[in-house]
Amino acid sequence: MTFLIQxxxxxxxxxxxxxxxxxxxxVKGVDKINxxxxxxxxxxxxxxxxxxxxxxxxxxxxxxxxxxxxHDPALSFSVDKIIQIDINGxxxxxxxxxxxxxxxxxxxxxxxxxxxxxxGKKITxxxxxxxxxESVYIEDFVKATYPVLKTLPNSSNISVISKKIxxxxxxxxxxxxxxxxxxxxxxxxxxxxxxxxxxxxxY
Numbered sequence: 001m002t003f004l005i006q007x008x009x010x011x012x013x014x015x016x017x018x019x020x021x022x023x024x025x026x027v028k029g030v031d032k033i034n035x036x037x038x039x040x041x042x043x044x045x046x047x048x049x050x051x052x053x054x055x056x057x058x059x060x061x062x063x064x065x066x067x068x069x070x071h072d073p074a075l076s077f078s079v080d081k082i083i084q085i086d087i088n089g090x091x092x093x094x095x096x097x098x099x100x101x102x103x104x105x106x107x108x109x110x111x112x113x114x115x116x117x118x119x120g121k122k123i124t125x126x127x128x129x130x131x132x133x134e135s136v137y138i139e140d141f142v143k144a145t146y147p148v149l150k151t152l153p154n155s156s157n158i159s160v161i162s163k164k165i166x167x168x169x170x171x172x173x174x175x176x177x178x179x180x181x182x183x184x185x186x187x188x189x190x191x192x193x194x195x196x197x198x199x200x201x202x203y
């Protein structure tokens with residue numbers, strides 16, 4: 001199976017690339033190497049024979065396209081299925097795309113300081129109630145959404161929710177994926193802080 005990933009060197013896109021390659025998939029990444037961080041991320045996957053980088057997907061075919069965030073309308077592609085990951089609100093939903101609404105995600109290569117993660121101009125502190133209750137580790141998110149990528153869902157919109165959040169009756173189970181922490185958040189954060197300190201110049 002071949003995946004095309006737009007914004008493949010966005011930190012979330014990179015985790016999808018890495019996971020899919022480990023699963024033995026062919027990945028065509030769409031992005032521009034216009035920063036040291038992206039150049040560094042490319043070094044991790046660039047030599048993998050199952051990965052191909054392009055700055056335009058217009059001449060490429062794939063089984064599934066994964067769009068991280070907003071789609072660049074100047075780009076076009078030929079695929080059987082489109083998945084759009086809503087990470088911060090979407091300006092426009094792609095026609096015929098299935099939308100996966102991401103929770104508050106954290107993981108290696110995210111925009112961060114040692115005190116919190118950066119979303120736009122806002123810092124969400126790691127010790128805040130919001131982070132402790134709503135956040136989901138990126139690897140858990142990617143693994144939980146992987147089965148959805150390969151099947152035809154009943155809904156065109158799916159929300160991914162941390163099981164730490166109290167769920168009211170208005171949430172429809174069939175349109176949601178619930179993720180329980182496989183590893184305590186403190187343990188994952190310790191690993192991420194160590195990674196940040198090691199590669200701080202590339203963050």
